[in-house]
Amino acid sequence: MAMNLLLPGTAEAAALKLPTLSLWGGVDPFSGRLTNPALPHCGESVKGKVLMIAEPVGSSSSSAVLLELLQAGNAPAAIVLGRADAIVALGILVAREMGWATIPLAVMPPNEQAKVADGATIRVE
């Protein structure tokens, strides 16, 4: 699978696919639940999933939301983005600096992501 690992780690879990997402305004930092009714899977938790976002968008606070998910143990098992996004990466980098658990971050172009079925088990390494 055409996947480029930006930050190291290994994960194997069910894919939770979203066409687009801003972690801030899209995920409740305290529970890990998806909160945007305009997007699929609203109300579900990202915890333990391989969160696949075709087009990452939006707020610079997304790194803070991810850091909080990581510290509290509500983070996805891995994140796969349609293109590299430093904002998402920073949440993981800072968690590492703070000595908290981290997760792998990968880039997979949207056309490759389209080949993965929503909910299918996917391995990130």
Place this chain on the structure above:
Amino acid sequence: MAMRIVADTARLLGASRLVPVASAHIDGCLYHGDSGTLFAERLVNDGGRASVPTTLNVGALDLVHAGRVRLPPERMAMARRMMDAYLKLGCRPTWTCAPYQAGHRPALGQHVAWGESNAVVFCNSVLGARTERYGDFLDICAAISGRAPETGLHLDDNRRPSLLVDCAVLDRRLVEEEAFWPVLGAWLGENAGGRVVAFAGLPSKIDEDRLKAMGAAAASTGSVGLFHIEGVTPETFERPREVLKLSGTMLHAARDRLSTVRAKPGDKVDAIAVGSPHFSFAEFQRLLGHLDGRKPAIPIYVCTGRHTLAEIERAGLDTSALTIVADTCIVVTPILPASGGLLMTNSGKFAHYTRPNTGFEVLYGSLADCAETAVAGRLVREESLWR
């Protein structure tokens, strides 16, 4: 630790060098949980201090109006600790998402490290300074180290537009409307897809508050960090070959998406919220002008910064009809009633984030619509130009 995070990010982004920055604007001072507070306090304990002039974005508390924010006491305390930590790091207590209207205006071509998506797009587009879209935490690390990864919008190549959007065919009366600009921004965010877009066929003079509203909408519906407007924004560029003619119909659809529900004139509205980005003094004057001394039947939340409060006080402006929120805003911390309801706004950014962050449904309208609706307590919206 700060330098290591900057260097790691640089490596991740494939930047071969770091670039010295002249200033920073920090988005990371907003409380999203204890992790951010612990990170800021770690920087303080490590002896960190901003090495360049640094302003602060909104926090989770209104330090001017006690009781405005409904956070539980433990979170309130952690949010306060976080704000205090950033002050100890030597940042200025500006607490605004419009630092560029609070005297922080880097020069054309200057490299800076700014967080907060609307501030980034304004800094790059309207001021012509250069910042990448930094996430929380990299901003303060860049402020402390005085360096940022030389990548993204710091580089000439990435600032050149690849698509020209021609607005010449749009109804001129629509373009003159204040409510046109957030819609144009929302359309841009939805359609830019990571590209830098240049606009042609827009007026040669555009009020700064309109550009601010456009950029904020574009950075909410998409991840726009820079746009150009021919004859308006300061950076020169070569016209891209690819041209898209923007039609009224395309914009009408973008406008419709800024409301989360359909409503009829006369439907009950529960609140008005404006000031994302933070309201300027001129915007206060316009809103009070629309109200013209009439008393609103529902609350009008106006989010703004201390710099504007000071101006209001100097000018002796009577704002007693408004519920002013300072240092923070209604979509980043609990201020609106938990019961939810229907909210009207003239902000593309509020339109985008209000429902997921507060539970309120949203109607998009102009500032004049917001004032008329506030007075009536029911939906009043002038839509003739949008049909």
